[in-house]
Amino acid sequence: MSVEEIRKQMEGVARELWGKKRTNELAEQVELTAAALATLDAIALGSSDDFDYLEGR
Amino acid sequence: MAKPHELLITEALAAIRSGSLSPLELVDSVLDRIEATEPRIAAWVHIDASTARARAKRIQERRDFSGRLAGIPMGFKDLYDVEDMPTAAGFKPWQNRIAQTDADVVASLRAQGMVPLGKTVTTQFAFSDPPPTRNPWSLDRTASGSSSGSGASVAARQICAALGTQTTGSNLRPAAYNGIVGFKPSYGLLSRRGIEPLAWSMDHPGILARSVEDAALILDSMVARSGSYQDAAQASQKPRFGLLTDWVEVASPEIRSNVENVAKTFVSAGAEVKELKIGVDLEVIKAAQWTLLQVEALELHRSLFAREKDHYAPRMRAMLEVAHTMPAWAHVKAERLRRRIRAAVDVLFAQVDCLLSPVSPDLPPLISEQTTGDYSFLSAWSMLGLPAFSVPSGLTDAGLPLAIQLGARRGHDEHAIRAAAWSETVLGRLPPPLL
Numbered sequence A: 001m002s003v004e005e006i007r008k009q010m011e012g013v014a015r016e017l018w019g020k021k022r023t024n025e026l027a028e029q030v031e032l033t034a035a036a037l038a039t040l041d042a043i044a045l046g047s048s049d050d051f052d053y054l055e056g057r
Numbered sequence B: 001m002a003k004p005h006e007l008l009i010t011e012a013l014a015a016i017r018s019g020s021l022s023p024l025e026l027v028d029s030v031l032d033r034i035e036a037t038e039p040r041i042a043a044w045v046h047i048d049a050s051t052a053r054a055r056a057k058r059i060q061e062r063r064d065f066s067g068r069l070a071g072i073p074m075g076f077k078d079l080y081d082v083e084d085m086p087t088a089a090g091f092k093p094w095q096n097r098i099a100q101t102d103a104d105v106v107a108s109l110r111a112q113g114m115v116p117l118g119k120t121v122t123t124q125f126a127f128s129d130p131p132p133t134r135n136p137w138s139l140d141r142t143a144s145g146s147s148s149g150s151g152a153s154v155a156a157r158q159i160c161a162a163l164g165t166q167t168t169g170s171n172l173r174p175a176a177y178n179g180i181v182g183f184k185p186s187y188g189l190l191s192r193r194g195i196e197p198l199a200w201s202m203d204h205p206g207i208l209a210r211s212v213e214d215a216a217l218i219l220d221s222m223v224a225r226s227g228s229y230q231d232a233a234q235a236s237q238k239p240r241f242g243l244l245t246d247w248v249e250v251a252s253p254e255i256r257s258n259v260e261n262v263a264k265t266f267v268s269a270g271a272e273v274k275e276l277k278i279g280v281d282l283e284v285i286k287a288a289q290w291t292l293l294q295v296e297a298l299e300l301h302r303s304l305f306a307r308e309k310d311h312y313a314p315r316m317r318a319m320l321e322v323a324h325t326m327p328a329w330a331h332v333k334a335e336r337l338r339r340r341i342r343a344a345v346d347v348l349f350a351q352v353d354c355l356l357s358p359v360s361p362d363l364p365p366l367i368s369e370q371t372t373g374d375y376s377f378l379s380a381w382s383m384l385g386l387p388a389f390s391v392p393s394g395l396t397d398a399g400l401p402l403a404i405q406l407g408a409r410r411g412h413d414e415h416a417i418r419a420a421a422w423s424e425t426v427l428g429r430l431p432p433p434l435l
Helices: A002-016 A026-044 B008-019 B023-041 B047-064 B104-111 B147-154 B173-176 B213-222 B229-234 B253-268 B282-311 B314-323 B328-349 B379-384 B415-429
Strands: B044-045 B073-077 B115-120 B137-142 B161-167 B181-184 B204-209 B242-245 B271-276 B354-358 B387-393 B401-408
Touching: A002 A026, A026 B282, A026 B314, A026 B328, B008 B023, B008 B213, B023 B044, B023 B047, B023 B073, B023 B115, B023 B147, B044 B147, B047 B115, B073 B147, B104 B115, B104 B213, B115 B147, B137 B253, B147 B161, B147 B173, B147 B204, B161 B379, B173 B181, B173 B204, B173 B387, B173 B401, B181 B415, B204 B213, B213 B328, B213 B387, B213 B415, B229 B282, B229 B415, B242 B253, B253 B354, B253 B401, B253 B415, B282 B314, B282 B328, B282 B379, B282 B401, B328 B354, B328 B379, B354 B415, B387 B415, B401 B415
Parallel strands: B073 B115, B073 B161, B242 B271, B242 B354
Antiparallel strands: B044 B115, B161 B204, B181 B204, B181 B387, B354 B401, B387 B401
């Protein structure tokens, strides 16, 4: 699923949760999150083993 | 001669121990100042004057000045539990939720003779819905958030110091916008028990004070250890700074110019300043931090939100609604990025003691803009748990405060304190705002 498709889904679900009323705040949060997802999607990390929950923060 | 409420904590303690000032006089001076300025600032949600006066009087009568903060009144962001005071977190259904015990850090401060005065304004659940608090330097501008009341009250000389919290930029940005010192110690150094969370892996208790030494003294009072952070604040060793040029370049011209001038001043004063780049796009850092905040906040609020969503502030509510749709891959990728960003920053700390940057790319926005300000330069140090300071670095031509951010390696809080204290000595302290 592309980020744009995720964004549409996000808007749809958020609108439904909000009671079909779109507010400025909701639009703002959708924009922020969609932009973050697009940024994360665009960066390639490869498959190196750098994800270890046990190492802690 | 300075009035008691204008004194730094170190000055007030010296006066109390010498007998020239009583804790009750200090508390009364602070209360008078609050009465005179609070209608313009709106920094407090709860003040317990009678209990504070009684405690100050008791300390005076017993002449028990052995505690590190004997007789010093403090305020607490309304996320901290303070015994017998409400902890509302800006959430109406919690307005009368009285804390039965102190948060761990409040208890530690109380054991050192601190006098809890009251609770300061927070944005709801420490998120970004605009608070009522006004900036003492310019009443039409935001005092920032989410530690809005703690920042504004300390700047307005309503209180000697206050605690805030930081998950993204909520302690250092109010410090910068209000022209005071902000300190976020390393993640994990301080207990978070009794503090309402927002995102567990990034929530930090923070300090807002009027000098670096005051902030270090407060940290000493909250942490049981043999050494002294206050000693670090008195060291004269010149730090090795890394100027983060990739962040400086995207700041507004006024902020950029200030930080570049600060770097030149530091070099003139004998410090080493090396130009460095993190090498990770700022938008990537912000995206990772934003994703982590959303998923953690949603898990934290899921149950309460299902029951009480109508009481959530609009922006907080919208953030949680949208978080329900966050794909799992984004969370995994954000965590992977957190490790990559930490590795990139560790490379820089092999060369310098601390990283120098602006706190915010912009000056405090107008209240009419409905924002608590830009967090671009703050999310990295929160995500990585580094100790970081905001130190005042001058005033604009319009009289608004400017500030630098100093971040040190995680667990090296003494390095951050030494660098901040040295910077404060070189740059000087700001005068109080004209209220």
